[in-house]
Amino acid sequence: MDFDYVVIGAGSAGCAVAGRLSEDGRARVLLLEAGGSDRRLPILMPAATYLLAIGNPRYDWRYKAAADPTRNDRRDFMPRGKVLGGTSSINGMCYVRGQPEDFDVWAQMGCHGWDFASVLPYYKRAEDNENGADEYHGAGGPLSVSNIRSAHPLSEIFLQSCVNSGLPRKTDINRPPQDGIGFLQATQRGGWRCSAARAYLWPARRRSNLRVATHAHVERITFTGKRATGVEYVVAGRKLTAKASRAVVLCAGALASPQILMLSGIGPEAHLRTKGIPVLQDLPGVGENFHDHPGTSHTVWTRGKTYNVQRGFFQSMLYGAQWLLAGRGPGSTPDAHVIGFTRSRAELNRCDVQFHFTPAGYDLTENGPILFDRPAATGLINIHRPRSRGWIRLKSADPFEQPEIQPNLLGDEGDRETLIRGHRLMRRICETDPMARQVIGEFKPGSDVQTDDEWRAFVRETAMGFYHPAGSCKMGSDRMAVVDERLKLRGVEGLYVADASIMPIVVSGNLNATCIMIGEKCADMLKQAS
Structure with a gap:
């Protein structure tokens, strides 16, 4: 020994x-x-x-x-x-x-x-x-870094809505400057x-x-x-x-x-x-x-099928075989398909907000993630370099x-306000075509969250650390x-x-x-x- x-x-x-x-x-x-x-x-x-x-x-x-x-x-x-x-x-x-x-x-x-x-x-x-x-x-x-192998069609739709909302499209999210949106590498x-x-x-x-x-x-x-x-x-x-x-x-x-x-x-x-x-x-x-990284989640109900309803017995067997034999299909999917970075205020000299988009709807709870049983998609919003300390x-x-x-997590008021600005942008992206045509309802935060005070209450009730x-x-x-x-x-x-x-x-x-x-x-x- x-x-x-x-x-x-x-x-x-x-x-x-x-x-x-x-x-x-x-x-x-x-x-x-x-x-x-x-x-x-x-x-x-x-x-x-x-x-x-x-x-x-x-x-x-x-x-x-x-x-x-x-x-x-x-x-x-x-x-x-x-x-x-x-x-x-x-x-x-x-x-x-x-x-x-x-x-x-x-x-x-x-x-x-x-x-x-x-x-x-x-x-x-x-x-x-x-x-x-x-x-x-x-x-x-030693560390293999790969392009996403089987992107869900909804991910491209979301990405295009980000571009239509003003985020530049990137082919490499790790190439400076960080500003922009693109498919991740896993x-x-x-x-x-x-x-x-x-x-x-x-x-x-x-x-x-x-x-x-x-x-x-x-x-x-x-x-x-x-x-x-x-x-x-x-x-x-x-x-x-x-x-x-x-x-x-x-x-x-x-x-x-x-x-x-x-x-x-x-x-x-x-x-x-x-x-x-x-x-x-x-x-x-x-x-x-x-x-x-403090963050919140934005979940919408969608028209087309997402991974939420693609997990029955026969589908799971099919996707399992597809992954085992070819390394492709839903079995190979990373947590998010699309990653984006932006500035919560135009005058900032670098990005302070990050987005993750997943073609599956889930909720982040005090007891862990919960996957919904109907077609949905979730975008996560988190801020970079928080000032709050625990x-x-x-x-x-x-x-x-x-x-x-x-x-x-939200001991600094500025962190909370930055997160709200980032989440407002996520809502705007989901209300922009072509993503808007796929959305049939907003589960979270919900249409009743509109005013500054309502946003602050929503963030206090739902924000969490993003496992970083x-x-x-x-x-x-x-x-x-x-x-x-x-x-x-x-x-x-x-x-x-x-x-x-x-x-x-x-x-x-x-x-x-x-x-x-x-x-x-x-x-x-x-x-x-x-």
């Missing part, structure tokens, strides 16, 4: 870290994952994930946030992958990087080496883009999900220097003095310890990474003492700066109890920073954090691609330090 590196969490970043550190065949790497195998139909078949994996405790941590006073005490459901690949094994497979300005702002905040020019090579190195390599994309990397290979585990761990399964331990629940990081030297974890009720001679790399995600640090004695001193945890390092920023704290010193998560938690162990150089620009934990040796928690400000888009980039860059920095 002696290793050079112990990596905690086989999610988007953790798989990249472990895969890259072990590729030389010499460094001994242990990767710990609390979940099980990703070689299961609900993971590999994109459409099956929404029905069989999200909300299933076999694959999903099923986090539940505390009552949020900014939204009438709503309690968000927060799915996080509990399986090899982490959330990349149950997410919507949207390959979105964010804006170059996101990373340039990180660098201006003291995160040297994280400007866009510095991170772009890591995006490209990870990527195997179906359209080939160019100045913004890579080919031959993290798929041949219509099958390409999670971080499939990208980095499947090719590495024969490496003798990489050990992947599943169903391994980490209790705490161990130290000699102030140097991280190993990890204590539990498998099937048995407590085990693994030693790390070079480094422990924490990649458990924005919800679990601060929890593990606090359980290990690293965090706000006063809070740790209330839980009876001996304080190793007082770091007040652990668990703070927590934020997500926090994550321990409920107790029990490592098996979920942490206390307070999103404080970030920032709870932020990178930087100020007093509240948890890690430095090399992802090394402040105040201790041999401990690094690499996942969405290190983002000082969440990127302007879905998180999977950026988390993989963070893992790639972390592995590179660790190799340079060894």
Whole structure:
């Protein structure tokens, strides 16, 4: 049980870290994952994930946030992958990087080496883009990025209505500038999900220097003095310890990474003492700066058939065979077909609102997504770079109890107003031809939501985090920073954090691609330090 590196969490970043550190065949790497195998139909078949994996405790941590006073005490459901690949094994497979300005702002905040020019090579190195390599994309990397294989006709109709509403059509939503609307690219290979585990761990399964331990629940990081030297974890009720001679790399995600640090004695001193945890390092920023992309959903009833009514027994068998044999059809569909970015106000210098369009109608509830049983379509609206901040704290010193998560999602009034402006535009798009000819009614928000006060009430009642938690162990150089620009934990040796928690400000888009980039860059920095 002696290793050079112990990596905690086989999610988007953790798989990249472990895969890259072990590729030389010499460094001994242990990767710990609390979940099980990703070689299961609900993971590999994109459409099956929404029905069989999200909300299933076999694959999903099923986090539940505390009552949020900014939204009438709503309690968000927060799915996080509990399986090899982490959330990349149950997410919507949207390959979105964010804006170059996101990373340039990180660098201006003291995160040297994280400007866009510095991170772009890591995006490209990870990527195997179906359209080939160019100045913004890579080919031959482990992560397969593919064009959508079987777009629903309604998706093209919606896209054209966006264009008719003033959004420019884009053939590549990841090519700056971000403004515009287009079909997404998905993290798929041949219509099958390409999670971080499939990208980095499947090719590495024969490496003798990489050990992947599943169903391994980490209790705490161990130290000699102030140097991280190993990890204590539990498998099937048995407590085990693994030693790390070079480094422990924490990649458990924005919800679990601060929890593990606090359980290990690293965090706000006063809070740790209330839980009876001996304080190793007082770091007040652990668990703070927590934020997500606030969003709402716009659902309309449609004339033509959508995926809502294309799931009977015989249709499911047909679509399953189509996916299995050809990697096409509804079984291959990612969460959204169309992705768009725009500005809530014309005077802004960059986009602050994102759209996802799905040719299926569903509702996002406190207990998870609910699919309707009649033809419908849903457009999601979320804002980028919110100013609202929440926090994550321990409920107790029990490592098996979920942490206390307070999103404080709409704590900033400006976030709420931006979201309303974005949702008004979504309504206008659905009222524009050719989409307008397909809509027979608006379910949500409904025709009774018209005035500013009615919109504010609607947002308070329905807004939620869009499953993009970030920032709870932020990178930087100020007093509240948890890690430095090399992802090394402040105040201790041999401990690094690499996942969405290190983002000082969440990127302007879905998180999977950026988390993989963070893992790639972390592995590179660790190799340079060894």
